[in-house]
Amino acid sequence: MASSYGLHSGYFHPTLRKWQGGAGTTIAPHNLMLPIFVVDDEDGIEPISSMPGVLRMGINTMAVFLEPLVAKGLEAVLLFSVTNILKDDTGEIGAKPSNPTVGAIKRIKRDYPDLLVAVDVCLCPYTISGHCGVLKDDGFIDNGRSLIQIVKIAKSFVLAGADVIAPSDMMDGRIKAIKDMLQTLGCMNRVSVMSYSVKFASAFYGPFREAAHSAPAFGDRKRYQLPLASRGLAMRAAKRDEVEGADMLMVKPGLAYLDIVREVKDRHPELPMAIYQVSGEYAMLHHGAAAGAFDLKAIVMETLTAMRRSGADIIITYFTPQLLDWLMEK
Amino acid sequence: MASSYGLHSGYFHPTLRKWQGGAGTTIAPHNLMLPIFVVDDEDGIEPISSMPGVLRMGINTMAVFLEPLVAKGLEAVLLFSVTNILKDDTGEIGAKPSNPTVGAIKRIKRDYPDLLVAVDVCLCPYTISGHCGVLKDDGFIDNGRSLIQIVKIAKSFVLAGADVIAPSDMMDGRIKAIKDMLQTLGCMNRVSVMSYSVKFASAFYGPFREAAHSAPAFGDRKRYQLPLASRGLAMRAAKRDEVEGADMLMVKPGLAYLDIVREVKDRHPELPMAIYQVSGEYAMLHHGAAAGAFDLKAIVMETLTAMRRSGADIIITYFTPQLLDWLMEK
Amino acid sequence: MASSYGLHSGYFHPTLRKWQGGAGTTIAPHNLMLPIFVVDDEDGIEPISSMPGVLRMGINTMAVFLEPLVAKGLEAVLLFSVTNILKDDTGEIGAKPSNPTVGAIKRIKRDYPDLLVAVDVCLCPYTISGHCGVLKDDGFIDNGRSLIQIVKIAKSFVLAGADVIAPSDMMDGRIKAIKDMLQTLGCMNRVSVMSYSVKFASAFYGPFREAAHSAPAFGDRKRYQLPLASRGLAMRAAKRDEVEGADMLMVKPGLAYLDIVREVKDRHPELPMAIYQVSGEYAMLHHGAAAGAFDLKAIVMETLTAMRRSGADIIITYFTPQLLDWLMEK
Amino acid sequence: MASSYGLHSGYFHPTLRKWQGGAGTTIAPHNLMLPIFVVDDEDGIEPISSMPGVLRMGINTMAVFLEPLVAKGLEAVLLFSVTNILKDDTGEIGAKPSNPTVGAIKRIKRDYPDLLVAVDVCLCPYTISGHCGVLKDDGFIDNGRSLIQIVKIAKSFVLAGADVIAPSDMMDGRIKAIKDMLQTLGCMNRVSVMSYSVKFASAFYGPFREAAHSAPAFGDRKRYQLPLASRGLAMRAAKRDEVEGADMLMVKPGLAYLDIVREVKDRHPELPMAIYQVSGEYAMLHHGAAAGAFDLKAIVMETLTAMRRSGADIIITYFTPQLLDWLMEK
Amino acid sequence: MASSYGLHSGYFHPTLRKWQGGAGTTIAPHNLMLPIFVVDDEDGIEPISSMPGVLRMGINTMAVFLEPLVAKGLEAVLLFSVTNILKDDTGEIGAKPSNPTVGAIKRIKRDYPDLLVAVDVCLCPYTISGHCGVLKDDGFIDNGRSLIQIVKIAKSFVLAGADVIAPSDMMDGRIKAIKDMLQTLGCMNRVSVMSYSVKFASAFYGPFREAAHSAPAFGDRKRYQLPLASRGLAMRAAKRDEVEGADMLMVKPGLAYLDIVREVKDRHPELPMAIYQVSGEYAMLHHGAAAGAFDLKAIVMETLTAMRRSGADIIITYFTPQLLDWLMEK
Amino acid sequence: MASSYGLHSGYFHPTLRKWQGGAGTTIAPHNLMLPIFVVDDEDGIEPISSMPGVLRMGINTMAVFLEPLVAKGLEAVLLFSVTNILKDDTGEIGAKPSNPTVGAIKRIKRDYPDLLVAVDVCLCPYTISGHCGVLKDDGFIDNGRSLIQIVKIAKSFVLAGADVIAPSDMMDGRIKAIKDMLQTLGCMNRVSVMSYSVKFASAFYGPFREAAHSAPAFGDRKRYQLPLASRGLAMRAAKRDEVEGADMLMVKPGLAYLDIVREVKDRHPELPMAIYQVSGEYAMLHHGAAAGAFDLKAIVMETLTAMRRSGADIIITYFTPQLLDWLMEK
Numbered sequence A, B, C, D, E, F: 001m002a003s004s005y006g007l008h009s010g011y012f013h014p015t016l017r018k019w020q021g022g023a024g025t026t027i028a029p030h031n032l033m034l035p036i037f038v039v040d041d042e043d044g045i046e047p048i049s050s051m052p053g054v055l056r057m058g059i060n061t062m063a064v065f066l067e068p069l070v071a072k073g074l075e076a077v078l079l080f081s082v083t084n085i086l087k088d089d090t091g092e093i094g095a096k097p098s099n100p101t102v103g104a105i106k107r108i109k110r111d112y113p114d115l116l117v118a119v120d121v122c123l124c125p126y127t128i129s130g131h132c133g134v135l136k137d138d139g140f141i142d143n144g145r146s147l148i149q150i151v152k153i154a155k156s157f158v159l160a161g162a163d164v165i166a167p168s169d170m171m172d173g174r175i176k177a178i179k180d181m182l183q184t185l186g187c188m189n190r191v192s193v194m195s196y197s198v199k200f201a202s203a204f205y206g207p208f209r210e211a212a213h214s215a216p217a218f219g220d221r222k223r224y225q226l227p228l229a230s231r232g233l234a235m236r237a238a239k240r241d242e243v244e245g246a247d248m249l250m251v252k253p254g255l256a257y258l259d260i261v262r263e264v265k266d267r268h269p270e271l272p273m274a275i276y277q278v279s280g281e282y283a284m285l286h287h288g289a290a291a292g293a294f295d296l297k298a299i300v301m302e303t304l305t306a307m308r309r310s311g312a313d314i315i316i317t318y319f320t321p322q323l324l325d326w327l328m329e330k
């Protein structure tokens, strides 16, 4: 046998195996970002049946909930609005002070000033249609008006103190629109934009829709979320976001799209790369472990290792609380 | 907005979305391969608790089971031995006519002569240790003796009529050893070798170990199955197998390794690429759907589409029976 | 300003800066390898004046010295022989049981069985000339005879239980020669070869020569260590070692050769990459800090971060004991 | 052994070793640039304790100091202001005729008209905060106002006769701002811009802060100097500077960033590449040699050879005076 | 105008222009190699009418001639045999001690031991046909027998002390044949092979044929020297030589083949690259200058700069004596 | 010998050699462009001593001279003004109807309407300084005013009927300025711009300066013609011209810059590539042949083959008349 074909010599010992991990496959607290669903009632606390162990919270509840996590090393959160305030066609309430996320940003910045606060920006939590853009009469997205609304909401979050704006709407041109707003505000250098660059129209989002009350009232999102099979659109979307100035790129969902993560990272090695382990992934790992198919910690660590291996620097995951414990165990 | 940045125009219509799918993301019966666990008792039929809906079968049961599937278009199976015959240190029984897989090969070739018969080759079903190679006193693999045994077993399957030999043992140099045997037998041109080229030491194999009674009696397989994080060893293993003559390459497990599939396919576009949707993946999709997190058909189709998008030509999956139905539904 | 040209938004916050670190720039205990100079006297302990804080030790002293380090997470050591046993022209004593390194290997394997033991292999500690190969009358290296001696020494270390053979001699063809020996011994899968692939004829080795008593008796090593300016030979040497079967590659010295590390890693991403922060680097960082030019911890961490950034997976450094403490602080 | 694996034949002779040096690794006077710290007192001469042998000088002292160096071949200098004139929040004095650097430019252009005069441009020598940009109340940089001030200072240096403007401030967009000023002045073709493109927040700057009295009054520069581990931001910064019209790029510090030099040069081979061997590097080589760890000339030449090998065309170094002598010796 | 399009700012000053030279365009003595024609008569000295100023010399004359050149920095020569000893069909005399080149090698090694001695190896100076290989009856080259003779001659030069063997014959496979001989002799690490890898069937060789009496007696060399227009064969020849172990590659002639030099260097950056400024080039530059079309020094320096720019590390040129003077002037 | 290393089999036969020529190395009349020096006196005819056989001509002489050449296939000419009309600082006369080139354009368009008429555009034939741009008091180019004058002259040629405008001045931004003028004139689609994109400050221009009376009155052109060694500026200049809309790119001079031609063509394969075999090249080939160093036809054909091989589509050469004959011979 050619000596270069004897591979066992490279990984027979635990330390050798760590060396084979190569660059960027370890997991540290700073690689994790915790999604938080913020509700209107400041003391609210609501379990989400499809995502066992995940809660919707008001800002007071949230503040208490975060304390032990920050102590364990939590560095970043991603806020979602779940509001019952009166909605309209264009999502005006998203930019209002009454949006519970605005309060959440301020509260975290007061209580945990070092915690990095990222905020999801979209129209779907605020529109009657539940769609991520303003609709025209023919049912198509009005891209121009949608951008105006998205920028308006993003601006209100920036003024509240958000560190990272994370637009998840998939409208064409939103990154540039947000960056232009930041430049006008004079705060382009104190706010990051993490783009949901490559977001597929996936069946893995099911539980989230319960969590965030975000299912569209009619139709689906296939006209703006990417077709499952499309590498091409995925690459074009990532490229566009880089050109428009995104500070970080994202691929969503996670596990079933690691090939896309790899390819985006290979093309854009200069930008930090996020991946979203979405609600359906959370649920299936949870239920699989509960049914005894595998050990939860082992399987979650394997999926996160895989995400890191495929190029992700940032992993948005509902398992963050458990992971902070697991990382300390090891 | 730069006109090349308006992406919605590329996928607002269902037909446009299909065009974006790009090459090789559709799923046809010939892309599927069904794993079958063959037991000693020719009329045996045993449910596997950790894999609801999957059975271990004797050759008679199997023959009956296959009939409707072949009618629906099944083109390929992958056989595994689950035997209680007296084992030893080197897995001698694997190469004996009493190995139930030998009978299964012959039976399928008699009853369904057009069905492509692939056979898993390893030592673990036949050794007392349950390890995939012959062990030395110091607990390390004796690579040379292991190759001799693997070749012996493969040869018995070839003589029984197998179309595809699929070594899953991860010993160094087994592809060349098998190909040399085939050349000596004069049947290199009637037997393919599908290498488990890139097989990780994964937590997703849990249910399979129940299914195939294949957990090692002691220790683990980390000295020969690849470390989860290692792109480097994965690429070296695929390269080696190509050089040694593998007809097809495989990545295993599936979903959490799509980045590896992408990279192997990019480096070896000339070879058909297989992916194994393993038992743990089957279980979590099943349980997730059962718990209402998502629709089973939608989620299975999404994962298979993802596998195809990442470069897989052949998908080995326990969902094959359902898929044959779903594909007919369209 | 074009929005993609506003870079500050990507790194104004500590967590954002960590994300920018990208893959593989964190430092963990498994990234460190501690060099140990082993002397004949089993209870010996000798300070090295040119490397303040570094010791030569006998095997008893070494065993005691290692205990707290292992407790703090030390995973790997690299042993060097410093012997006064009677030398000859071909370094025969290197392969003798009296070589103190042989005892050191056995002792570590007994006391700290999980510690990965790498051993430097060369002729210079054992030859009268102090050169790394056997010399011919015309002063040129006798490459063939040198390989025979190197393999002989390597074999004695393998039989003593070494996990990793690390040839530092720079003879042409030594990796293949060592791998052939391992294959003959039947232990190619339990011994790694970490090649000093790219070793330059550097002025940074000064203090080491005192430490290991390894200055050549006459002449210099420019005929076998690489010219400082040569990218080309560096790349050819790394390529050759990969083809000949090296499990890991090394660049030596470290800091002034990060461009070479980058280029070797880019060409050989499949192999773990080691870098040697050599004695002169240790000395200048130590003396620079002592003179108040910079803080020792900050500067050592910066150089190691740089090494990781340039592609190194393994860092061989005399600062390992301090680093194990510093890593726990942080 | 394969004949292409015999490498010794390529470098056994000194002339062969020179050939292996490949392109661009020799060092000539035109590869060197001497930093000069200019103080208010025209006859001032102040030693810098942390950089033994380096002086702060007034313009008369400087003129005398330069004479023998020019005679030995000095071709380029880089001027830094060290002024005690009354500072303010925006660094207005930087653009005033009283800035000692203005006088120094004129003096050199009068006395040594062929000497290329580069001038460092930043706000930190002139602001009360000691930061490189104008600060807003929230402690963040006011990027827009910072650019206005930087351009103002650069313009005063251009009008005084500077050949090269070298902005070291790391504000977003300064290269374009300076080039726009030059175009307006009608002298874009007689002034070069050498950008400190890739300047890391390094611990190697310690002694310089004493030399130039440039430590910030509070906080640090991590919000505008690059994170140590970030290849991505480094590449984005270099790319931006090329697009904005920089005539030369720079990486700073030097030794620990040769991988970055290599990568920037590979991506921008069309632009001359500078590297700054900073104060901490000077100090550690000096102290290391003083402590006997290595020979000063040998080690300085090795580090400069390494810089050239990694792609640097221009080396800014405090060793320039000694190097001019050493180059003549050889 | 976009600021990056103002190029004048990059080269308005002499020092800026030197920086633009980039890597590897300066010329130093070690970049030059002087061809010497050695005749039988040890005291011979013969002008060559077609190459004004170039001489054929015996070894005594040569020794005297070299003295001032070595004093001025000459580092390398390339020897050619011009013999009148009785020739035959296979060039046997080339390997005899009476070959004047054998004496020349020894003489130089005695008188100027540091001078690198390269020796041209071919059959044409020794065969009746004047062809570079042994001919078969059908007029085609007998490649196998040619290799035997070439190796025999090369071996006699090696035993005489040559540092570099430079085969110019263009037979298929000669590099491997020579390397095998060196390996057998045990001196692969003290002899370099500089291959005339890419030698075109050029009209620029005219004067050389007078100089070396090397015109073939009949026919031409188009069956073994490359067609003028062929990039493809040029690249294949260079690749082959690298694989067969050549230490240096060469392109010949020089000026009209700089595109080929560029392409070979780009593909083989790891190997030093030689270029031969052949006799016809020498003649036309000489005559052009004599006729007043340009200044000789300026035009020779421009052509050599061009050669260096295109990737050449070594320039074989008849202008070497003048260049050694010119380099000192500057 | 590996079978792929036997190269002789690819070129032993003349037809095989032609096949090896690859794409684009043949020479046809349409690959040639003839430079013509036009003087004020319409019947003038002046030999140029430094370019034996080349003439300066008035438009009547020119018309007669062209007749047989057109008959032999001449397809393109490049006109140069050599005028004695009163010059000034800004070259105003260049744009006047009295400029003899204006008449020449009209005459050719009348007499040989199918002949492609390219016209050199520069200020040096018309300014007192003899420089290619308008000078400021400090001796630097006034780039803005120069562009205005160049555009004015180009416009007068366009109005006279020129097909191709060929600016040779090397001012920054002239291609865009000329294209803007063409667009304003409404004739962008009937006039090509062939940019002297990459024009080096070469010693090969000597005889031309006599031919065109174009030596500058003082100083040299090194501030706007490219430094000989600069690949980087060459690539940036070609890139800029492509971006600004050049229809064809040119490298000048020819022979010593084939590496640059190769690289420009590799980067800009979409644009036709011109090369200028300049006066000094003409002279040295002429004198070399006259002195018997080589055959003129063979050597000219070899140099043109080399130019074609390196990527040139258009060759501007004074040998065009002879070549038209030689091409017919063959």
Ligand SMILES: [Zn+2]
Binding pocket: A122, A123, A124, A125, A131, A132, A168, A169
């Ligand atoms: Zn939405």
Ligand SMILES: [Zn+2]
Binding pocket: B122, B123, B124, B125, B131, B132, B168, B169
């Ligand atoms: Zn197994």
Ligand SMILES: [Zn+2]
Binding pocket: C122, C123, C124, C125, C131, C132, C168, C169
């Ligand atoms: Zn050694």
Ligand SMILES: [Zn+2]
Binding pocket: D122, D123, D124, D125, D131, D132, D168, D169
């Ligand atoms: Zn500053």
Ligand SMILES: [Zn+2]
Binding pocket: E122, E123, E124, E125, E131, E132, E168, E169
């Ligand atoms: Zn010959």
Ligand SMILES: [Zn+2]
Binding pocket: F122, F123, F124, F125, F131, F132, F168, F169
């Ligand atoms: Zn001109």
